[in-house]
Amino acid sequence: TVDDWDMTFSINTKSAFLVCKEAANRLIHGGGGRIILITTSVVTSLFPGYAAYAASKAAVETFTKIAAKELKGTSITANCVAPGPVATELFFAGKTEEMVKRIVDACPLGRIGEPKDITQVVGFLATDAGEWINGQVIRVNGGFIV
Numbered sequence: 001t002v003d004d005w006d007m008t009f010s011i012n013t014k015s016a017f018l019v020c021k022e023a024a025n026r027l028i029h030g031g032g033g034r035i036i037l038i039t040t041s042v043v044t045s046l047f048p049g050y051a052a053y054a055a056s057k058a059a060v061e062t063f064t065k066i067a068a069k070e071l072k073g074t075s076i077t078a079n080c081v082a083p084g085p086v087a088t089e090l091f092f093a094g095k096t097e098e099m100v101k102r103i104v105d106a107c108p109l110g111r112i113g114e115p116k117d118i119t120q121v122v123g124f125l126a127t128d129a130g131e132w133i134n135g136q137v138i139r140v141n142g143g144f145i146v
Contacts, residue, residue, distance in 0.1 A: 008052040008053060009059070012056035013056045013057075019037070024067065024074075024078075027074070028076065032074060032076050034076070035064070036125050037080045038081055038082075039058075039060050039061050039137065040083060040084075041084040041139045041140075041141040041144065041145040042054050042057065043061060043082060044146075045145045060080065064078050064080050064137075065078075065135045065137075068135030079137070080137040080138070081121050081122050081137075081138050082140065084112075084145055085103050085144060086113040087112050087113065088115065106144060107143065109142040109143060
């Protein structure tokens with residue numbers, strides 16, 4: 001419904017925009033830093049039934065790339081990390097064992113992600129070692145979606 005679409009964009013896009021805006025304001029006054037937003041690999045998968053979710057996260061990826069350019073000269077980088085399927089309560093909610101098995105079987109690495117697979121990438125981006133990565137979307141999904 002239109003209400004579902006609006007709610008999805010409010011939760012996924014508007015909230016990420018507001019966080020990005022506030023982070024930029026604080027980091028500018030703090031001398032630089034990193035903005036790392038979480039999106040999803042579903043953006044590139046085009047799964048039926050995920051239009052609002054994928055579109056709302058695609059919007060986040062787009063404004064993050066623009067923010068990376070708009071923040072020129074501030075020593076702030078802006079990037080997205082886009083996880084694929086990750087073993088969390090939210091992932092397993094409403095899925096049968098058969099559904100999970102199909103997802104695992106579709107992944108070239110033969111498993112779904114663990115939270116540490118995502119946090120390690122976010123952690124790297126947050127360090128000085130990630131300072132040359134800017135305006136990027138890093139899909140962390142074990143090759144599930146390429």
